[in-house]
Amino acid sequence: MTADASPAPALDRIRVGSAPDSWGVWFPDDDQQVPWQRFLDEVTQAGYQWIELGPYGYLPTDPARLTEETGRRGLTVSAGTIFTSLHRGPEVWDATWEHVSQVAELTRAMNAKHLVVIPSFWRDDKTAELIEPPTLTAEQWRHLSTGMERLGREVRERFGLDIVVHPHADTHIDTEENVARFLDATDSDLVSLCLDTGHYAYCGGDSVKLIETYGERIGYLHLKQVDPEILADVVKNEVPFGPAVQRGVMCEPPNGVPELGPVLTAAQNLDVDLFAIVEQDMYPCPPDQPFPIAERTRRFLRSCGA
Template structure:
């Protein structure tokens, strides 16, 4: 039997049920997601896109607690590299999500940079590389956000490197970490997105361990990823091809990632996310059950 990973708190998210949007007829209803994530054996969930789950704190708290669930984090997308002009609009969005996250007793806000190309059409929205000034806007903006979110809502931000954003590759992630205050900004390491962009999750944890504040557990199908790279396919169509796959069939191997995280000696959430929007409504639950069983076999 593997050593118990007693510092790792495993959960899942609406993303693993094919949920990318607040309201979409191709997604499972929110109450079915809550029923099934509990049935699969998870104790923790994320809020997903704001508006998918009920946004009234009293109602959401009741729906979550009566299923034996707790909330680990909320999520926001930001475009802080665009500079001070976007701050007010960004804060309005962040405050709404942070207030609900705080009301649910969670301690984290997952912050994802905005896409540089459309995740459906591949239309170029911005250059894929930031200028020096934009890097400064991004890093200073995230520090400002981390300070404000903690001051106003008592939450820690964890910034999520993501495919088709300016925070993706090992080079970009290390530059970001080296340029930001560890006391204000930590990382949500998504093992699938980092592998998708060529990064080594175990190496990152072992090198920047004090900056890892949260984990998303995800795997990539290496054969499909090779096609995606060769054909420069954007993230949305890549997901529809099945680039994010069910553990343990892809990369990275999650057992060493979890062991490296455990060795940090701090409590960490490890939230399962298997991107598969859109998907048949009966597909997620069996995968979630098998994935939970696999993670238990790793000690989590």
């Protein structure tokens, strides 16, 4: 074997999985999405052992049934996902906690340890209508940081789970500047980050730099790439995230940015166990499209050592 053909070093601290998102699933129930049974069958066939719950209600919410369905396919749940608008202040706490409690209960029952927290969008991802200003006031930043700390504390105390906050396009936690501001304003013991490499690149961020700068805050990874040519047009024309996805802005690795090899190596160098869950936003998509992409993506990640 020549030096050029040597295998990539093993990334033994990285646990690779996939999510319903990679099968075009954004909603609990939608005629344009594949049935949950097909997702579970195909994610297994594609070579993944870890999955996320996806939108609450897409997979069975009865723990016994979900345990049986995942167990017989050799799948284990890594996290649940919740949506929040904590920047709006204490008045949204009760409604937020009702949603969080549902998802956290199922997540704990599946022996997962993480809740991925996605901030609310400031514009409608389908119509592009502004829901609220894209920039937070100082008071809203305080609500956001203190609310996330409270969420992290109460989720840990009541459910034994850790929250990982997901910077996301068209939310207030998006760019390098806003991610740094959020991290600097929150307690590292209570609030960690789910670094989504695609969303961070979509918003102009450098994932390797973030890992190297805020390594102790990285608690979870989502792996995806963006097509730089489509992204340039999206940014130029201020296209909202949903229509941008329909244009194919999130593309199949290794065809986009950032390069995932260096990201995974930087994550491995943190010397902590991390989930790296593949998410290629494709809503809506033809039902036969996701599986071959997922299979090729798993093969590519193995070539990176993961």
